[in-house]
Amino acid sequence: IFVVAESMFPDQSDFDYDYETLRTTGVILAVIMFVSGILIALTQNVDLVVVRCCLKVC
Secondary structure: HHHHHHOOOOOOOOOOOOOHHHHHHHHHHHHHEEEEEEEHHHHHHHHHHHHHHHHHHO
16 A cells, blocks of 8 residues: 555655745735835825815815
8 A cells, every 4th residue: 555655656856946936936026015015005095185185175
């Protein structure tokens, strides 16, 4: 039984990570999330300012 299980799962020791691609992808995702967070925070503040200005005019 154990011999069959070993042959079903080949040795994965030959697998190498592409660290440059992982690093590049991580940096790109970090920049996208950082910029989107800033944009979300700024648009919420802009919405509050617009609502306050409209309430003062009316």
